[in-house]
Amino acid sequence: MSKRKCVPCEGxxxxxxxxxxxxxxxxxxxxxxxxxxxxxxxxFNFVNFKHTMEFANRVAEIADEEGHHPxxxxxxxxxxxxxxxxxxxxxxxxxxxxxxKIDKLL
Amino acid sequence: MSKRKCVPCEGxxxxxxxxxxxxxxxxxxxxxxxxxxxxxxxxFNFVNFKHTMEFANRVAEIADEEGHHPxxxxxxxxxxxxxxxxxxxxxxxxxxxxxxKIDKLL
Numbered sequence: 313m314s315k316r317k318c319v320p321c322e323g324x325x326x327x328x329x330x331x332x333x334x335x336x337x338x339x340x341x342x343x344x345x346x347x348x349x350x351x352x353x354x355x356f357n358f359v360n361f362k363h364t365m366e367f368a369n370r371v372a373e374i375a376d377e378e379g380h381h382p383x384x385x386x387x388x389x390x391x392x393x394x395x396x397x398x399x400x401x402x403x404x405x406x407x408x409x410x411x412x413k414i415d416k417l418l
Numbered sequence: 419m420s421k422r423k424c425v426p427c428e429g430x431x432x433x434x435x436x437x438x439x440x441x442x443x444x445x446x447x448x449x450x451x452x453x454x455x456x457x458x459x460x461x462f463n464f465v466n467f468k469h470t471m472e473f474a475n476r477v478a479e480i481a482d483e484e485g486h487h488p489x490x491x492x493x494x495x496x497x498x499x500x501x502x503x504x505x506x507x508x509x510x511x512x513x514x515x516x517x518x519k520i521d522k523l524l
């Protein structure tokens with residue numbers, strides 16, 4: 313999964329169903345959970361703000377490479393990442409490709 | 419305000435009152451608003467993710483210099499910053515010093 317590339321999504325496809333989402337969740341880290349089957353979320357903890365920001369910047373690089381940008385909630389020792397596909401107001405395969413690439417950072 | 423330094427706060431002082439907060443809000447950018455007089459929040463918009471992350475990193479540098487760390491909600495074109503003083507579960511002068519320094523980044 314982490315070797316695939318996000319493909320542009322302009323909408324026009326249906327969001328993943330609950331069953332599909334549960335399937336995709338088996339191939340990413342168990343830390344990822346869904347919010348109402350519309351987003352996937354994972355929190356990453358660090359010992360200090362320097363490590364936290366380093367991680368946020370590595371996620372940002374991946375996001376730019378993939379052309380797919382998560383929301384990051386950054387505090388002193390935590391980055392909480394939310395991923396979804398705006399164009400379809402739900403989840404697409406791209407979201408799990410991005411999640412898998414972020415998993416590989418650790 | 420932006421020339422002052424945050425001083426360590428271990429608690430033991432009362433949080434600022436509503437009246438004090440309104441006073442401090444007059445010396446920072448009008449973009450800052452309070453949440454229940456417990457936090458101050460301001461959103462900063464950018465044309466792309468590169469500029470967004472550059473700003474987040476400059477805020478992070480200031481936070482480390484001051485030893486006072488905000489929460490940053492980072493998306494493609496926005497950084498929303500929340501500042502408060504954990505030790506007193508409310509606002510202190512430090513929060514407005516940090517806000518004023520962040521204002522000067524733009």
